[in-house]
Amino acid sequence: MGDEIRRNMALFPIGIVMKLTDLSARQIRYYEQHSLIVPARTSGNQRLFSFNDVERLLEIKALIEKGVNIAGIKQVMNPVTKESEEATVITPDTESRRKEMSESQLRRLLKQELLVGNRPGQVSLIQGELSRFFKQ
DSSP states (O other): OOHHHHHTBOOEEHHHHHHHHTOOHHHHHHHHHTTSOOOEEOTTOOEEEOHHHHHHHHHHHHHHHTTOOHHHHHHHSOOOOTTSTTSOBOOHHHHHHHHHOOHHHHHHHHHHHHHHOSSTTSOOHHHHHHGGGSOO
């Protein structure tokens, strides 16, 4: 599976994303309303987030903590549309894989993503934020 496809795969429900980012559900929905993230929706209309969504939320959180308002964040970060490459996708293949994954497999995949990162030579923004959930 390609790295970009894996990073855009809809895996995390909003409850897990809330724990990973320390953001409230209201904050996450607010950023979605402003097109800063576009989580995928299941047939039951449940939001599912990808690695890219979690990383964007942590970037937004860091900007907010620096005092940047939503208008400034929109200028710094390009809005995401459902057609863009950064949008979270649910395909029949990814949906079946997600349903087959146990929570331990999902955590292992997340840990691998944190340790490997997506940019050689750089520490991922989420690596520092989320590494507290995993023991080395």
